[in-house]
Amino acid sequence: MGRDAAVTERRHTTRAPLLPDSARKRLVEDLRRQGVEDEAVLRAIGKVPRHVFVSEGMRWRAYENTALPIGQAQTISQPLVVGLMTQALLADGARKRVLEVGTGCGYQAAVLAEVVHRVFTVERIRVLSMQARETLKQLNYRNIVFNYGDGMAGWAGHAPYDGIVVTAGTAAVPAAFVNQLSVGGRIVMPLGGKGAQQLVILDKQSDGSLSRRDLQGVAFVPLLAGKA
Template identity: 50%
Template sequence: MNATRLSGIGMTSQRTRSRLVQWLLDEGIQNQQVLTTVEATPRHLFIDEGLSHRAYENTALPIGEGQTISQPYIVARMTELLLETGASDKVLEIGTGCGYQTAILAKLCKTVFSVERIRKLHMQARKTLKGLNLHNIQLLFADGFNGWQQNAPFDGIIVTAAPAQIPEKLLLQLADGGRMIIPVGSQEAEQELYLVERQGDKFRKTFIEKVKFVPLVGGVAR
């Protein structure tokens, strides 16, 4: 990948990234590894070039197919919550999207398994992540509601779109002692971000904050 495009210039420069990270710190993100990873990850490569000047704003941006790249605060917050009890060896991400959250996880976890239901986004994310030489990621084009049973159980699960209710199949793919970060709620009502922790056959659900995500949809879009 072109070094100048990778490092960024102007509104995608290191100075702009550092300003974003300072804002995240001011907003309460405390995990230094997460902050360092956000600063080092070229978010402008995951969006359309025409929007690259907005890449380091703390806002969600369109990535096509009716989907968005989450705002950096939400990416950092969800990642921080996932890693609160230590690094996770195996993490499942539901909703690869453009691959930005995937890239953040790949730099902090041993192996990332990510599922995307929209083929165009799945293929574009594969190309972008390969260009960044991230090789500890496995991508699957499939219905996210089903998780990835073949590779379960997972130490951590991050869901990047909101179902109306927490899918039981995902709960059952969480390892004992594992953590799931998931937004829940309809598009019409307020959505809530939850931390779900598994202890044997019991699941403890903790409310984190109000959020706004695209809906988690079943099936695949070819």
């Protein structure tokens, strides 16, 4: 076989990378099989272009069901976890005003923005906050409000919220989250120490207490105070 023939053979036998649209569809079907049943959430994940939230070098892996590095020792969450958290938030009714603690690259905020009226998102790492703003601006999201600040303190200026999604783990629920959540509101977040986190649903009762339901074990970066 000559050189040109060999090159032609390789071109025919090497699997071409999936285009974003087909890759997103495949990811959605994968999440459906693994327990994400809310059609609005699946449509949101199918619509949001996850590849624009990761670096050029990671884009070929953007539609794998896995967490990926985004710099600053942070990750973009596994799509299954994004789907399950968003589904849990909406499970017992629509949420209009949602606080997200931990903007990261902005992917979870984009998915939330597809299914709730307004998203208020806080990020403690300035570089990530600015990058997420730019990415989501380019995607023309107009219902996301950004804050570079201490996520542990929530965002009192826009409280109360009827939903809070936390994308970092902590051993206890910060008091600010409870105080800024309306009665009947819901927090979805990872709770527990390193290596022993549970994704939980916390609903605020009329007396201000929180009821708790555990969903599954997860592994998130730690929730830290202050700004970086």
